[in-house]
Amino acid sequence: MDLEERVTELERRLAELVQASAVPAPPVAQADFWALDALKARHPVTEEADGAVLFTGAVRVPTGHRYEWQYGLLTETVLDDDWSEAAASFAALGHPVRLTLLREVLGGLRTAAELAALDGVGTTGQVYHHLRQLTGAGWLHSPERGRYEIPAGRVVPLLVVLTAARPVT
Numbered sequence: 188m189d190l191e192e193r194v195t196e197l198e199r200r201l202a203e204l205v206q207a208s209a210v211p212a213p214p215v216a217q218a219d220f221w222a223l224d225a226l227k228a229r230h231p232v233t234e235e236a237d238g239a240v241l242f243t244g245a246v247r248v249p250t251g252h253r254y255e256w257q258y259g260l261l262t263e264t265v266l267d268d269d270w271s272e273a274a275a276s277f278a279a280l281g282h283p284v285r286l287t288l289l290r291e292v293l294g295g296l297r298t299a300a301e302l303a304a305l306d307g308v309g310t311t312g313q314v315y316h317h318l319r320q321l322t323g324a325g326w327l328h329s330p331e332r333g334r335y336e337i338p339a340g341r342v343v344p345l346l347v348v349l350t351a352a353r354p355v356t
Contacts, residue, residue: 230261237262244343249294256343279324280348284308285317289326289345292335299333 222243230239241259248254279285288302296302303314318335321327326345327335337345 226259237266240265242344242347244346246343246346248342254339254342256340258344276324276326279320279326282317282320284313285321285326286349288314288317289321289337292327292337293342293345297334297336299335302335 222241226239226241230236232238239259239261241257243257245255246253280289284307287305287308291302291305296305299311299315299318302308302318303311308314308317318327322329322335326337326341328338329335
């Protein structure tokens with residue numbers, strides 16, 4: 188077999204492997220639980236094992252930035268943790284103005300001045316108070332004075348929390 192035939196054969200085999208390994212994700216609207224099924228395959232709930240919790244996302248936000256994130260913990264780890272440590276993070280999200288500020292930062296507004304100019308967010312002092320609360324809880328960070336961003340590792344978790352807060356239908 189000459190070099191050209193060998194390359195052609197390798198390309199054919201590679202194409203077969205790619206096709207065999209390609210597992211397209213089902214549309215979001217489908218009612219099957221492909222992510223859950225994969226989690227259960229890796230961490231089954233049995234008499235000996237309590238399973239795990241996973242959240243994941245692949246998103247594009249209004250600014251065009253893309254984020255992919257996956258995080259999971261064994262159930263026993265979550266149950267054994269000190270849940271009170273999450274209180275500050277939840278408290279920071281527990282104010283409508285703070286959620287508005289996060290949405291606007293995710294949408295592209297970056298400066299305190301831009302955020303303070305929004306309707307319904309209060310005075311400049313109140314906006315700075317809310318920004319400090321969000322920054323202190325890790326939902327925002329300030330790469331330079333007066334500019335705010337949601338850390339890349341917090342974008343999908345924020346969207347997960349907002350998704351989890353929706354009424355179950």
